[in-house]
Amino acid sequence: MKKEILQKLTENPSDYVSGEALSTVLGVSRTAIWKTINDLKEDGYIIESSSKKGYRLSPDSDVVNSFEIGNGLRTKVFGRNVVHFAEVDSTNNYAKKIALEGSEEGTLVTADYQTSGRGRLGRNWDSHDKKGVWMSLILRPDIPFEEIQTITLAASVAVVKALKEVADIETGIKWPNDIIINGKKVCGILVEMNMEIDRINFLVLGIGLNVNQQPNDFPEEIRDKATSLRISIEQSLGLQKPLKRSELIRVILLKFEEIYDKVICGAYEEIISEWEKYSLTLGKEVSMTYKDKQCTGIAEGITKDGKLIVRSGDGTVREVLSGEVSVRGLLGYV
Amino acid sequence: MKKEILQKLTENPSDYVSGEALSTVLGVSRTAIWKTINDLKEDGYIIESSSKKGYRLSPDSDVVNSFEIGNGLRTKVFGRNVVHFAEVDSTNNYAKKIALEGSEEGTLVTADYQTSGRGRLGRNWDSHDKKGVWMSLILRPDIPFEEIQTITLAASVAVVKALKEVADIETGIKWPNDIIINGKKVCGILVEMNMEIDRINFLVLGIGLNVNQQPNDFPEEIRDKATSLRISIEQSLGLQKPLKRSELIRVILLKFEEIYDKVICGAYEEIISEWEKYSLTLGKEVSMTYKDKQCTGIAEGITKDGKLIVRSGDGTVREVLSGEVSVRGLLGYV
Numbered sequence: 001m002k003k004e005i006l007q008k009l010t011e012n013p014s015d016y017v018s019g020e021a022l023s024t025v026l027g028v029s030r031t032a033i034w035k036t037i038n039d040l041k042e043d044g045y046i047i048e049s050s051s052k053k054g055y056r057l058s059p060d061s062d063v064v065n066s067f068e069i070g071n072g073l074r075t076k077v078f079g080r081n082v083v084h085f086a087e088v089d090s091t092n093n094y095a096k097k098i099a100l101e102g103s104e105e106g107t108l109v110t111a112d113y114q115t116s117g118r119g120r121l122g123r124n125w126d127s128h129d130k131k132g133v134w135m136s137l138i139l140r141p142d143i144p145f146e147e148i149q150t151i152t153l154a155a156s157v158a159v160v161k162a163l164k165e166v167a168d169i170e171t172g173i174k175w176p177n178d179i180i181i182n183g184k185k186v187c188g189i190l191v192e193m194n195m196e197i198d199r200i201n202f203l204v205l206g207i208g209l210n211v212n213q214q215p216n217d218f219p220e221e222i223r224d225k226a227t228s229l230r231i232s233i234e235q236s237l238g239l240q241k242p243l244k245r246s247e248l249i250r251v252i253l254l255k256f257e258e259i260y261d262k263v264i265c266g267a268y269e270e271i272i273s274e275w276e277k278y279s280l281t282l283g284k285e286v287s288m289t290y291k292d293k294q295c296t297g298i299a300e301g302i303t304k305d306g307k308l309i310v311r312s313g314d315g316t317v318r319e320v321l322s323g324e325v326s327v328r329g330l331l332g333y334v
Numbered sequence: 335m336k337k338e339i340l341q342k343l344t345e346n347p348s349d350y351v352s353g354e355a356l357s358t359v360l361g362v363s364r365t366a367i368w369k370t371i372n373d374l375k376e377d378g379y380i381i382e383s384s385s386k387k388g389y390r391l392s393p394d395s396d397v398v399n400s401f402e403i404g405n406g407l408r409t410k411v412f413g414r415n416v417v418h419f420a421e422v423d424s425t426n427n428y429a430k431k432i433a434l435e436g437s438e439e440g441t442l443v444t445a446d447y448q449t450s451g452r453g454r455l456g457r458n459w460d461s462h463d464k465k466g467v468w469m470s471l472i473l474r475p476d477i478p479f480e481e482i483q484t485i486t487l488a489a490s491v492a493v494v495k496a497l498k499e500v501a502d503i504e505t506g507i508k509w510p511n512d513i514i515i516n517g518k519k520v521c522g523i524l525v526e527m528n529m530e531i532d533r534i535n536f537l538v539l540g541i542g543l544n545v546n547q548q549p550n551d552f553p554e555e556i557r558d559k560a561t562s563l564r565i566s567i568e569q570s571l572g573l574q575k576p577l578k579r580s581e582l583i584r585v586i587l588l589k590f591e592e593i594y595d596k597v598i599c600g601a602y603e604e605i606i607s608e609w610e611k612y613s614l615t616l617g618k619e620v621s622m623t624y625k626d627k628q629c630t631g632i633a634e635g636i637t638k639d640g641k642l643i644v645r646s647g648d649g650t651v652r653e654v655l656s657g658e659v660s661v662r663g664l665l666g667y668v
Contacts, residue, residue: 093434096434096528097431097434100427100430100431100434145479148531149531152531176531190530191530191531192528192529192530192535193527193528193529193530194430194526194527194528195526195527195529196524196525196526196527196656197482197483197486197510197525197655197656198655198656201526321531321532322530322531322532
């Protein structure tokens with residue numbers, strides 16, 4: 001019944017729907033309607049109620065769940081099956097668990113809060129509030145291991161495109177797949193995989209995107225490195241414009257599905273050249289750990305399979321698959 | 335109490351231990367002793383009982399559990415923590431699940447029966463009986479992905495050495511890690527991993543070893559390709575000699591731990607040359623699927639990171655990481 005009431009309210013975005021009408025259409029008592037409205041409020045919906053006019057869904061509601069994500073979703077496979085948590089340890093962990101049990105490609109796990117969200121290399125990722133998109137997608141690509149990096153690059157391109165479409169924000173990519181605004185990180189991507197030597201069983205692609213945080217929402221020690229879409233909109237346009245997480249998820253899923261289908265068909269060069277368009281890394285000075293040594297150099301390009309090519313002052317050229325690479329001018333590396 | 339009685343019986347392998355003595359030492363009634371003896375019989379122990387002399391553990395008992403595996407185990411880490419199932423879907427599946435939840439390196443999962451045991455490339459592995467060793471070991475090596483194949487090669491070397499030590503049987507290895515006796519497969523190894531692009535979270539190394547099966551225990555369609563230790567002992571020595579699964583597990587763990595420590599220290603060349611000693615593949619004609627095409631050639635060697643080098647008739651040299659490789663003369667490929 002929750003879904004049916006939600007459907008009615010969503011269909012009439014600016015109008016009140018009377019409790020009586022709802023009770024007649026759904027064939028339940030007005031008390032039952034009232035209780036369900038309260039449940040919806042608990043879920044985070046902002047519902048205005050007037051004893052005369054009935055109920056109206058506020059356009060300020062920002063709720064993530066399978067109804068909201070599915071409402072207007074234009075993908076074929078991605079996000080057609082959603083598991084949403086008010087709170088979970090980490091969406092990637094849960095996705096890995098259900099993928100082991102056989103969950104299909106495109107299954108999406110989302111959460112309002114992650115109690116132990118993680119970034120790359122085992123780091124914490126601050127995701128203790130409802131102000132970000134914390135999502136993990138299960139993928140079962142039939143490609144060789146060497147080409148998985150292309151999927152992570154593709155995901156970063158998809159996020160850049162989605163942010164442009166939904167929020168009209170220009171972002172760039174720090175290799176391999178951090179999304180950057182004004183030198184600060186707004187989104188991180190963590191890919192985990194389960195495989196045999198010669199066969200990928202599944203990937204879990206986790207995306208952590210800071211959406212509606214204000215500066216104070218970030219712990220002090222990362223304020224010079226982290227930002228949110230809302231902060232950057234305020235900085236560039238001078239206005240407070242909260243964004244809808246479900247809409248962002250929908251558009252990210254669509255953009256990513258389009259580009260993922262290309263990866264699967266082997267269009268690696270197209271993906272790489274799209275990635276290069278948004279790169280904030282190429283031509284820059286980078287510092288990295290390579291075989292346990294710290295070295296610096298200029299990022300000259302990326303290989304067909306997504307390795308970063310770095311030329312040091314002494315002419316040595318190294319290809320890096322991942323690990324820790326700092327780019328001068330980004331995330332506090334000056 | 336089960337463990338304490340077992341301890342007493344094990345300490346006196348050829349003697350009877352009287353129920354009275356047990357009841358005095360353990361401070362419980364003789365009925366309690368009798369009940370526990372029955373529980374042990376249910377677990378698979380063969381216990382001779384005489385109303386006058388008491389109880390004696392038969393040397394024919396073949397039981398797998400953490401007590402039996404731990405009894406005489408000389409490893410440092412491997413198998414120090416054992417989870418044993420009378421029946422489980424697949425020891426690899428269970429190991430992956432607990433590894434996700436944080437189980438430590440060296441944790442071992444064993445089973446008497448697997449209801450859906452698997453081999454490489456998603457194939458079934460017949461393990462519906464108590465006559466084989468079905469074990470999975472959790473590993474958390476800090477090495478690059480490229481070197482994981484070395485671990486699988488190392489595991490096959492460890493099994494060859496263990497079989498020599500426990501059963502005095504000479505076996506060989508079909509690339510990458512099938513253990514072969516008289517052209518038939520006696521043991522398969524399946525490695526699954528959970529990783530990020532640049533970081534291994536964990537590996538699960540599954541070993542399926544046919545121990546006490548008789549020819550009739552194998553489904554007819556694999557009888558020309560599969561064998562057991564017992565069958566091959568009978569063929570070569572003409573005697574029926576059942577083997578103890580727990581002893582095999584202990585020795586495999588020890589041999590593997592020794593060689594695994596070398597892999598972690600980077601002694602790849604030593605591992606490769608040990609593997610080559612037992613190889614039944616090098617110098618042979620092989621048939622394989624390479625980039626969706628079937629091709630044949632001579633297996634010339636393996637690379638430092640464990641790829642098979644195959645030279646075709648037209649001189650083309652290919653390096654294969656894994657997939658399906660048939661070796662002429664083995665497993666029914668004539």
